[in-house]
Amino acid sequence: MVKEKVIVAMSGGVDSSVAALILHRQGFDVVGLTMRLWSHPNEEATQNNKRCCSVEDVDDARRVCNKIGIPHYFMNFEEQFQEHVVDYFVKEYDRGRTPHPCLACNDKMKFDFLLQRAMFLDAKYIATGHYARIRRSETSVKLLKGLDGHKDQSYVLFTLGQLELSKLMLPVGEFQKSEIRQMAREAGLPVADKPDSQEICFIPDGDYRKFISERVPPKPGLMVDVNNNVLGDHPGIQYFTIGQRRKLGLKGHNPEPMFVTKISSDDNRVILGSEADLYTKEFWASRVNFINGILPDRSLKVMAKIRYKAQPSPAIIEEVDGFLHIEFDEPQRAITPGQAVVFYIDDEIVGGGIIETESPVVSVV
Incomplete structure (x- = not known):
């Protein structure tokens, strides 16, 4: 009987590693594939801040595949990632909006470009380490929350449709995170205790304001209250997000705390109001x-x-x-x-x- 081939998107973290392990144990023909999405100018900073996409992460994915006994491939998607994720992220902030880059990454990188490559490799499925579940019937495929409520990642998968879900496997979503760690330890995977990546993977130091201002020069403008009274100046709308209270740069004493309630890219204004607003x-x-x-x-x-x-x-x-x-x-x-x-x-x-x-x-x- 011919085994069905599954391409597992492997980031070098414990979740995608155990996803590959589970599918291998279930009898699938598993191939690990690591996507190079972003080259960090300072790899040391990347490692110190525990972000993904580093050389170390690629090596970790390769070592895991060797341990499991499956092939590992490496593919460069930096050009696509720049266009569909990084450029999108910068443009949205420049418009006074607050994007979620993981949504664009999942939509375009993992479930568009990766799926295309998987079909080229004659794979029937792709798999990731997301904490969510899939339920298939004769007429449809449903996406469910992951069993671990603290780790559920279904929020970032809402862009999927029936075609993508029919080709997708999410093995770790059926388990608690603690169980995934334990599986990795028992299997002797070298990433069993590797910390999870945090924040935005392509901004190692977490300073997204600096990252954006290096790519789009900020345009100073006015800060006003909800009644359009001028309160001061701002250095650029990309430095702000709705609900922000700190680093507003207001001079003088305000009797009540002020929050960003609206950002208007049309007239380059940041509107401040009360908590109730x-x-x-x-x-x-x-x-x-x-x-x-x-x-x-x-x-x-x-x-x-x-x-x-x-x-x-x-x-x-x-x-x-x-x-x-x-x-x-x-x-x-x-x-x-x-x-x-x-x-x-x-x-x-x-x-x-x-x-x-x-x-x-x-x-x-």
Whole structure:
């Protein structure tokens, strides 16, 4: 019997390593593939800050494959990553928005370019180390939250459709993170106790403001309150995000704490308000995707999540001319343009979109 081939996207971390281990033990013809996405000018800084995409990570992935007994390939995707992830990230901040680069990376790099390469290698499936689950039936494929609620990564997978899900395997989503670590130790994998990568993988020191300003010169402008009274100057809208309180650069004493409540790229203004001004119930979403491929023809009651670490809250969503209008039961704090809103019914991810707070304007990528 011919074994079905699976290409596992291996970052050099413990999750993707154990994904390859599980599939190998299940009898699949497993091939590890590491994608070179970004070259760090300072590899030492990368290692000290525990970011991905370093030479060390590639070596770790290769050593894991050798230990498991599977082939390992290395492919360079830096040009595609620059265009679809880094350039997108910089452009969004320059527009006064707060993007989530992992969404673009998953959508384009792992589930577009990697899937194409996998088909070229005659693989039936691709697999990743994401903490989410897949359920297949004769008529559809569903995406579910990972069993480990603290590690669930379904939020960053909402852009997937039926084609991608039909080709995808997520073996670690069926386990707790502690179980994954234990499997790695018992198998003697060299990454069993390797720390997880954090923050933005292509910004080793975590200073995204510096990273952006080196690529797009900031344009100074005005800071105003919600009544359009001038409060001071700002160095550039890319230095701010909704809900921000620190590093506002205000001179003098303000009797009440001030927060960024809106960023206007049209007139290059940063609007400040009170904590109460951060709360709202309604907004729009663009670049909408429903995993079953069908936009709802009526309003739908869901649990909606407006950022990766947020708790889902009850909301009603309704499609309007290809966009979505979302209304929460209770006001939510700091709904941020450029972030994703993702919809759940029980443990199933039904879809999501990119937040547009004022009107359904499609985000330019």
